[in-house]
Amino acid sequence: MAIQSATTAPATGMPPEPTGGSRFRGMLRTLLGNRKAAAGIVILLIVAFVAIFPGLIAHDSPSESSYLPNLTPSGSHLLGTTNLGQDVFAQLIYGTRPTLVLTLVVSVIATFISTVVGITAAYLGGIADRVLTVITDVFLVLPVLPLLILMASFLAPGTTSLILVLTVTSWAFQARQLRSQGLSIRNRDFLVSARVRGESAVYIIFREIVPTMTSLLAASFLGLAVFVVGFAASLQFLGLGNSGQEMWGTILYNAQQSAALESGNAWWELAPGLAVAFLGTGFALVNFAFDEIGNPALKPMKRRKRRVRASA
Amino acid sequence: MRYLTRRGGMFLVTLWAALTVNFIIPRLMPGNEAQSVLATFRNINPAAVKALEIQFGVNVHHSLIPSYFSYLGHTLTGHLGVDAQNVPVASEIFSKLPWTLGLVGVTTVLAFIVGTLAGIFSAWRRGGRLDAILPPTLFIVSTLPVFFVGLLLIYAFAIKTHVFPLSGNYTIGATPSFSLSFVGDVLDHAFLPGLSLLIVTAGLWVYSMRNNMITTIADDHVKMGRAKGLSGLRVMFDYAARNAILPNLTGFAMQLGYVLGGSIVIEYLFSYPGLGYLFYTATTDHDLPLMQGLFLFYTLAVLICVLLVDLLTAVLDPRTREA
Numbered sequence: 001m002a003i004q005s006a007t008t009a010p011a012t013g014m015p016p017e018p019t020g021g022s023r024f025r026g027m028l029r030t031l032l033g034n035r036k037a038a039a040g041i042v043i044l045l046i047v048a049f050v051a052i053f054p055g056l057i058a059h060d061s062p063s064e065s066s067y068l069p070n071l072t073p074s075g076s077h078l079l080g081t082t083n084l085g086q087d088v089f090a091q092l093i094y095g096t097r098p099t100l101v102l103t104l105v106v107s108v109i110a111t112f113i114s115t116v117v118g119i120t121a122a123y124l125g126g127i128a129d130r131v132l133t134v135i136t137d138v139f140l141v142l143p144v145l146p147l148l149i150l151m152a153s154f155l156a157p158g159t160t161s162l163i164l165v166l167t168v169t170s171w172a173f174q175a176r177q178l179r180s181q182g183l184s185i186r187n188r189d190f191l192v193s194a195r196v197r198g199e200s201a202v203y204i205i206f207r208e209i210v211p212t213m214t215s216l217l218a219a220s221f222l223g224l225a226v227f228v229v230g231f232a233a234s235l236q237f238l239g240l241g242n243s244g245q246e247m248w249g250t251i252l253y254n255a256q257q258s259a260a261l262e263s264g265n266a267w268w269e270l271a272p273g274l275a276v277a278f279l280g281t282g283f284a285l286v287n288f289a290f291d292e293i294g295n296p297a298l299k300p301m302k303r304r305k306r307r308v309r310a311s312a
Numbered sequence: 313m314r315y316l317t318r319r320g321g322m323f324l325v326t327l328w329a330a331l332t333v334n335f336i337i338p339r340l341m342p343g344n345e346a347q348s349v350l351a352t353f354r355n356i357n358p359a360a361v362k363a364l365e366i367q368f369g370v371n372v373h374h375s376l377i378p379s380y381f382s383y384l385g386h387t388l389t390g391h392l393g394v395d396a397q398n399v400p401v402a403s404e405i406f407s408k409l410p411w412t413l414g415l416v417g418v419t420t421v422l423a424f425i426v427g428t429l430a431g432i433f434s435a436w437r438r439g440g441r442l443d444a445i446l447p448p449t450l451f452i453v454s455t456l457p458v459f460f461v462g463l464l465l466i467y468a469f470a471i472k473t474h475v476f477p478l479s480g481n482y483t484i485g486a487t488p489s490f491s492l493s494f495v496g497d498v499l500d501h502a503f504l505p506g507l508s509l510l511i512v513t514a515g516l517w518v519y520s521m522r523n524n525m526i527t528t529i530a531d532d533h534v535k536m537g538r539a540k541g542l543s544g545l546r547v548m549f550d551y552a553a554r555n556a557i558l559p560n561l562t563g564f565a566m567q568l569g570y571v572l573g574g575s576i577v578i579e580y581l582f583s584y585p586g587l588g589y590l591f592y593t594a595t596t597d598h599d600l601p602l603m604q605g606l607f608l609f610y611t612l613a614v615l616i617c618v619l620l621v622d623l624l625t626a627v628l629d630p631r632t633r634e635a
Contacts, residue, residue, distance in 0.1 A: 138329045143610045145573025150607050153595045154341040230457040234577050237459050273460040284455040
């Protein structure tokens with residue numbers, strides 16, 4: 001659930017990569033060579049598979065109350081049943097898709113917003129930069145979960161509101177990172193020449209700057225996904241952010257409301273908690289590997305005798 | 313001086329933003345739901361209903377801008393209104409504050425110390441076994457949702473075994489006093505919620521500290537400390553860590569909002585009667601004045617913490633004063 005990614009000094013972070021077709025293949029190969037990333041990718045693939053083919057795994061309906069209530073785990077009900085006699089395992093499996101879709105949608109939108117805000121601020125400079133930076137800093141300082149709760153309890157419940165509140169509260173940290181990275185490449189030759197050619201700011205930002213930042217954008221996206229998985233579940237655990245779809249957070253809420261832990265039906269509550277942690281860890285591991293690859297200072301390596309000071 | 317003026321300006325802008333959020337949010341609520349919220353207040357206090365009607369923007373003929381300014385004026389002069397129980401919001405907050413201050417304050421400081429020390433030692437033996445295991449583990453653990461850690465701890469230590477109490481802040485029926493047994497009882501109740509918060513926050517400061525340390529260790533003054541033949545520990549803490557900790561202090565202030573958020577979830581999970589639990593009950597009651605008061609309070613807490621750290625940094629690091 002950490003908001004911050006492992007790198008705290010983004011300006012000294014990832015160098016802009018070379019342009020070329022082999023870039024993605026190179027990135028993929030490095031990722032797979034990293035043990036943490038490989039573990040994370042396996043986790044994400046498992047969750048994606050469950051999200052796409054829930055029917056192959058769970059044979060019960062997630063919503064029908066067709067069994068005895070509060071059964072403990074057994075061969076026919078791997079995780080027991082709810083107080084309404086629904087199969088917990090089926091709920092968990094069918095809850096995967098809406099949980100994953102919400103995470104991906106919010107992360108994509110928030111990455112887009114942080115890219116636009118961060119890079120525009122860095123590229124335009126001057127007053128525009130100052131205004132955008134102040135807005136970003138305000139959103140960084142406002143306490144996230146209280147703001148989420150406040151918004152979620154007064155907006156009409158539904159998926160749109162849930163996406164809205166999670167996006168509003170999540171974009172700022174990545175925007176600040178992208179701005180720092182943008183500042184560091186602002187005066188590179190290829191940007192100067194684009195300006196001299198008379199290209200528009202929009203063209204320069206999206207066609208010239210953004211492509212040099214693919215790995216940082218991917219890292220932003222993953223960092224946001226960790227955030228969204230945790231905070232969406234926390235919000236739903238508190239009984240807010242209901243979207244009408246059964247997600248992992250909704251199962252957690254129902255279990256907590258019926259005191260599942262105390263009444264001997266612990267797996268009803270532990271299993272969705274574990275699922276949230278599993279997915280979050282998957283994103284975090286890949287994100288972590290990205291940081292490690294991009295920022296050599298993070299890598300556990302042999303001590304070097306001579307080091308050049310990283311910052312001036 | 314310019315540094316502090318800029319920081320002070322940021323303080324005011326953020327405070328204004330929080331107030332504006334408080335003002336706008338009730339107006340986003342669908343009208344019929346606003347009416348039902350008003351209904352819960354109706355029997356209690358006509359003056360509070362009037363104030364709420366203005367906030368929701370129902371039954372009023374003022375336009376938006378004047379009511380916005382009257383809201384800002386009211387709040388800035390300390391009028392936070394009364395909650396659904398007709399208790400002044402400010403006194404409600406201050407009556408619950410000690411519990412959260414104790415829980416969050418102590419665990420945050422402990423987490424900061426644990427995380428920072430882990431960062432210092434990992435950087436000092438960079439590439440060693442500790443460095444390979446400790447920072448990544450703490451960091452990955454810090455990405456776990458706090459409620460999950462809390463659930464696991466409850467299950468293991470309050471349900472499967474009865475090492476710690478399940479919920480509450482002290483045993484029901486105990487009389488609050490400064491006796492040894494009562495203080496022990498309070499600590500017993502605070503242990504699991506505190507540990508949950510500690511586990512997910514210690515990792516927040518590991519990497520920033522480790523990376524600052526690695527940069528600082530390469531500095532000339534650290535080499536000089538070594539050349540003088542000072543002991544390893546002395547160089548590590550007095551020469552390297554002392555300089556490296558400054559940016560980490562800023563991180564500490566910024567993460568306070570995150571920790572406060574975590575405390576809401578944890579206090580709900582453990583029925584721990586502090587501000588977070590108050591916030592949770594306020595949401596289930598749609599108690600608007602209480603929620604607004606708490607949101608403002610949380611924001612102020614973070615802002616004041618950021619400001620204090622800025623002042624401290626200015627005192628400790630002359631470079632910031634010139635910038």
